[in-house]
Amino acid sequence: MEFPFLMILLLLPLVGALVTLFMGGQRSKYAVYTAGAFSGITLLMSIYLLFVSDLGSFSTSYVWIEAAGLTMNFALGVDGLSILMVFLTSLLVFLVVVFSSSEKDRPNYFHTLLLIMEVGLLGVYMSQDYFLFYIMWELTLIPMYFMISWYGGPRRHYAAIKFFIYTHVASLIMLIGIFALVFQSAVVTGNPVNFSFAAVLAGTAAGFGTTFQTLVFGLLFFGFAVKMPIVPFHTWLPDAHVEAPTGGSVILAGVMLKMGAYGIIRVCLTTLPEGAQTWQWVMIGLALLSMIYGAYACIAQKDLKKMVAFSSISHMGMVLLGIAVLSEVGLEFAIFQMFAHGLITAVLFMVCGMTGHNVGTREIPLLGGLAGKMPIYAAFMMFGFMASLGLPGLVGFVAEFGILYSFWDFIAETQYMWMIVFGMLSMMLTAGFYLWAMQRTLFGKLTDKVDTSHLHDVRLSEGIALGTLCALIALFGIMPSLATDFITVFTGGFF
Amino acid sequence: MDVSFIDTIFGSFVPIAPEIIMIVAALIVPALFFITKNGKVCAAFALVMIALSGALVGLMMHDGGFYGVYANLFSFDAFSALMMLLFLTVVFLVVLVSATSVETTKHQGEYYALLLGASTGMLFVASASSLLTIFVGVELVSILSYALVALKKNDPRSAEAGVKYLIIGGLSSALTLYGISMLYGLTGTLQISEIGTMIAGMSFNLPFVIAMIAIIAGYGFKISAVPFHMWAPDVYEGAATPVSMFLATGSKKMGFVVLFKIFLVLFVVAQSGFATGEMQYIFAIIAAITMTVGNVVAISQKNIKRMLAYSSIAQAGYILIVLAVMSEYALTGGLFHMFTHVFMKGGAFIVVAALITAGLGENISDYRGLSKRAPLVAFAMMLFLFSLAGIPPLAGFTSKFILFSSAIFVDGVVQTQWIWLAFVAILNSAISLYYYVRVIKAMYIEKGDSEEKLKIKKTHGVAIALCLIAVIVLGVYPGPLLGLCADAAAFFFA
Numbered sequence A: 001m002e003f004p005f006l007m008i009l010l011l012l013p014l015v016g017a018l019v020t021l022f023m024g025g026q027r028s029k030y031a032v033y034t035a036g037a038f039s040g041i042t043l044l045m046s047i048y049l050l051f052v053s054d055l056g057s058f059s060t061s062y063v064w065i066e067a068a069g070l071t072m073n074f075a076l077g078v079d080g081l082s083i084l085m086v087f088l089t090s091l092l093v094f095l096v097v098v099f100s101s102s103e104k105d106r107p108n109y110f111h112t113l114l115l116i117m118e119v120g121l122l123g124v125y126m127s128q129d130y131f132l133f134y135i136m137w138e139l140t141l142i143p144m145y146f147m148i149s150w151y152g153g154p155r156r157h158y159a160a161i162k163f164f165i166y167t168h169v170a171s172l173i174m175l176i177g178i179f180a181l182v183f184q185s186a187v188v189t190g191n192p193v194n195f196s197f198a199a200v201l202a203g204t205a206a207g208f209g210t211t212f213q214t215l216v217f218g219l220l221f222f223g224f225a226v227k228m229p230i231v232p233f234h235t236w237l238p239d240a241h242v243e244a245p246t247g248g249s250v251i252l253a254g255v256m257l258k259m260g261a262y263g264i265i266r267v268c269l270t271t272l273p274e275g276a277q278t279w280q281w282v283m284i285g286l287a288l289l290s291m292i293y294g295a296y297a298c299i300a301q302k303d304l305k306k307m308v309a310f311s312s313i314s315h316m317g318m319v320l321l322g323i324a325v326l327s328e329v330g331l332e333f334a335i336f337q338m339f340a341h342g343l344i345t346a347v348l349f350m351v352c353g354m355t356g357h358n359v360g361t362r363e364i365p366l367l368g369g370l371a372g373k374m375p376i377y378a379a380f381m382m383f384g385f386m387a388s389l390g391l392p393g394l395v396g397f398v399a400e401f402g403i404l405y406s407f408w409d410f411i412a413e414t415q416y417m418w419m420i421v422f423g424m425l426s427m428m429l430t431a432g433f434y435l436w437a438m439q440r441t442l443f444g445k446l447t448d449k450v451d452t453s454h455l456h457d458v459r460l461s462e463g464i465a466l467g468t469l470c471a472l473i474a475l476f477g478i479m480p481s482l483a484t485d486f487i488t489v490f491t492g493g494f495f
Numbered sequence B: 001m002d003v004s005f006i007d008t009i010f011g012s013f014v015p016i017a018p019e020i021i022m023i024v025a026a027l028i029v030p031a032l033f034f035i036t037k038n039g040k041v042c043a044a045f046a047l048v049m050i051a052l053s054g055a056l057v058g059l060m061m062h063d064g065g066f067y068g069v070y071a072n073l074f075s076f077d078a079f080s081a082l083m084m085l086l087f088l089t090v091v092f093l094v095v096l097v098s099a100t101s102v103e104t105t106k107h108q109g110e111y112y113a114l115l116l117g118a119s120t121g122m123l124f125v126a127s128a129s130s131l132l133t134i135f136v137g138v139e140l141v142s143i144l145s146y147a148l149v150a151l152k153k154n155d156p157r158s159a160e161a162g163v164k165y166l167i168i169g170g171l172s173s174a175l176t177l178y179g180i181s182m183l184y185g186l187t188g189t190l191q192i193s194e195i196g197t198m199i200a201g202m203s204f205n206l207p208f209v210i211a212m213i214a215i216i217a218g219y220g221f222k223i224s225a226v227p228f229h230m231w232a233p234d235v236y237e238g239a240a241t242p243v244s245m246f247l248a249t250g251s252k253k254m255g256f257v258v259l260f261k262i263f264l265v266l267f268v269v270a271q272s273g274f275a276t277g278e279m280q281y282i283f284a285i286i287a288a289i290t291m292t293v294g295n296v297v298a299i300s301q302k303n304i305k306r307m308l309a310y311s312s313i314a315q316a317g318y319i320l321i322v323l324a325v326m327s328e329y330a331l332t333g334g335l336f337h338m339f340t341h342v343f344m345k346g347g348a349f350i351v352v353a354a355l356i357t358a359g360l361g362e363n364i365s366d367y368r369g370l371s372k373r374a375p376l377v378a379f380a381m382m383l384f385l386f387s388l389a390g391i392p393p394l395a396g397f398t399s400k401f402i403l404f405s406s407a408i409f410v411d412g413v414v415q416t417q418w419i420w421l422a423f424v425a426i427l428n429s430a431i432s433l434y435y436y437v438r439v440i441k442a443m444y445i446e447k448g449d450s451e452e453k454l455k456i457k458k459t460h461g462v463a464i465a466l467c468l469i470a471v472i473v474l475g476v477y478p479g480p481l482l483g484l485c486a487d488a489a490a491f492f493f494a
Helices: A005-021 A025-050 A080-102 A107-126 A130-139 A141-151 A156-189 A197-206 A210-227 A236-243 A246-271 A273-300 A304-324 A328-359 A375-389 A395-411 A417-442 A460-478 A481-491 B004-036 B039-062 B078-098 B108-127 B131-149 B156-187 B192-200 B206-222 B231-238 B241-269 B276-299 B304-319 B321-325 B328-357 B375-389 B395-405 B419-444 B458-476 B479-493
Strands: A060-067 A070-076 B068-070 B074-076
Touching (some): A005 A107, A025 A080, A060 A130, A080 A246, A080 A328, A080 A481, A107 A130, A107 A141, A130 A156, A141 A156, A141 A236, A141 A246, A141 B419, A156 A236, A156 A246, A156 B395, A156 B419, A210 A246, A236 A246, A236 A304, A246 A273, A246 A304, A273 A304, A304 A328, A304 A417, A328 A395, A375 A395, A375 A417, A375 A460, A395 A417, A395 A460, A460 A481, B004 B039, B004 B074, B004 B108, B039 B078, B039 B108, B074 B078, B078 B458, B108 B131, B108 B241, B131 B206, B156 B192, B156 B231, B192 B241, B206 B241, B231 B304, B241 B479, B276 B321, B276 B419, B304 B328, B304 B395, B304 B419, B321 B328, B321 B395, B321 B419, B328 B375, B328 B395, B328 B479, B375 B395, B375 B419, B395 B419, B395 B458
Antiparallel strands (some): A060 A070, B068 B074
8 A cells, every 4th residue: 555645744733732731731832842743744745745736646535434325535636736834734833833932821722723734734635535525624613612612802703603603504505505515416327326436426427407517606606705705795704703712714715715716716616617607706796806905905904904905805806807707827826825824914914913913002093113122023024024015026926917817818808908008906905904904003203092112023933934825926026937837737728 | 244143033023123123122120120129230231222223133133134024014115124223223222321321320220121021012102014014013002101201200290290201191092093993994904005905086175175184183192293282292291201212213213104005005105196185285285384393493492401392392393394395305314314313412412411411401591601501511512503594514403404405396397386484494494593693592592590510421432423423424435325315205105
């Protein structure tokens, strides 16, 4: 039997979670070390995957449940789409452990929750079976619920339960779509019911009806759109982010939202191509709405973290736009944007977390002139904001440029050329609110509305986490081919 | 392995051998208590006899040669054997909990005799093949459980629950008997399969419709389907917690077995074809209303036993999907859900019983800060509740997965007829998450008035651990049990 690399990659954080759980009480100072060790090894393993030439050879599949005419498999695999997400997940979890190493309140529980979340996220990105996919999808909810409830802000109970139930309903609707997809595949191919991705793709090849594709695409798309989130299904996100602890926010925005986009590409687009054609304009409409509404809402926000949360909505709308044009270029840069946004938003949420922790408030009107007191912090914040608004040379620019290019390419052939204005509008709004927020928080006279005497600059552990992310943002901004080489393997010949 | 000794011992009574063991046990227990004056001895004896009966069912099931019919009234087959295992599991857990529970340590001789007698009735129902034996079995369970409910003599709530249960149970028995007599009058037989053949050629007639309605209403009380559910919360609240657990996980499943036996055999197996569509719609509507009412009313409950009662009503609604869809795959899912429900709902009731014994109240507000006072029990309770809500990878998820998908995948085709039912079930599942999480929030997030550690009795710990293992194993590795359920369903439809 060959070496079950992906299986170990998936289960390592779970073992780490169990070990870390027992680092309570007297031993609590070791919790961060065990969590760091396990997430570190996971990160090294996923980096190793980046340098492997033949990713397909890692696929493993075991029959898990075979009863009542159903077959579920414990099937794992990585390809050009999932490899970047796996890397991003293990990177962000490791950096969150580093960043939160000063967490004093029951650190063993905090890091255990983090590692369980990592299992769920890696499982979603690596699973090749719908049953496993759904289990992993739901597995991410429980640790996030507890993380918000235990370590969150003042309205954490409301935010946690809203997050839990809202996204759970969406998952359940998605589950009905999965049922339809899997069973219909069995019907059209004449094979026994099998939940593996391959069996459903065989169903696609055998041909689903157009009506079926349209209906099921709707169900699945709703499930994924809530997770992304796409306006108007976004209302859980600002609450969850505002109340979540910094580490939770980084994971939530950095990789958990990507699950939605990943699902749309992996499930909706690959298995229901005709459905995607039918829903194309709806997707474009929702994408533009998200981009503009998200950016517009940012301007009105007083809370720095809520502003970043709304900017996530805007950027995930950008991802959906790239997907919705249904072209290879669009899809390629949508995936690249998922990766880019994961890196950038992690920086932003870490900076917001430091603001709240350090200054004692994240209210923009109460802040001002922090650059003089905390220059390194200010540098990171400016870097993050610039990357997020799409400064050329950084990773966000490449992604947004590519998506808008593909959108233009698509609408240029239609009578709706003017719609490119909406894309541009969103970019302008984004630049506007970031620069305005930066001006009000970092520059000008040092604020006298809060006590600034105890302010200190970035700690070493925080600096390491932020520095790594910023280096990667610059690296992938200058050499996007490092990432797109993986993506084109997946998108090549997709449509 | 040589199993011919079963034949040697029981002779022509082999198909009712498990029942015989339980009857003997029920008769010996009071004498045993009279001699030893020790309830623990009685409990231990009961556990041994239940295990013996269960082992016998397992052996006979393993070696299919023992499938057979006794006097045209009882039939031991793959379906009834699996249901017997279900009932024996329930009684085993109930006895295990009762041994040290403060609520059940009075009148122990009578208590265990009643419990074992009632479980004999459930075994009879499991193997009954005629309406007569079904009725007798159900009556045996009902009459003994009236006494069980009212056993906490000094508690007025218990007395009230007993009276309420007696009156409503009497009404339901009368209704079913009326329905059965109508059916007998129409067809001249009490064998369910023969009734099916007889009504196959019938056109619409009023007596048959009345009979069906009477039977649905009568057994609807047993499974606490809306609108026949009113008694359940009061009775579950008033009865001793192990008895509530017995009613919620055992007696309710018996109601389902009866409904499966009557309606699935009548309309699908015997292929009467008459009024099948209408009957399916009636059950679909009852299912949708039952789960919705159960879940919505559960939200506002403050007493945890009442909350579990309403959640039990909702779970009954989920299982009713089987009778709406009427397919083999749905029955597989339904049977599997009945098993997982025993462990998750049973587990939750055991936790409640254990905490009452440890001195904690019955209100959800009493559970505040439980994660500090009894960390392992709180963790187990959390998993039971998550399982009830259908969160993967726990048992409740896997069984709901199959049950709900059966509303979409009917007879090998993806159908849209019952997809609305799947939606209703799934939205209900989401509603239920709200009130389950409320308890979890109280245990894990809110701070309690006291930090004092709670002392949990060993037998309660063992029972909770058994349920917890089952909830996790059936969630992660459901294959073997699911296979048995599929076999039973296949046998049923054969």
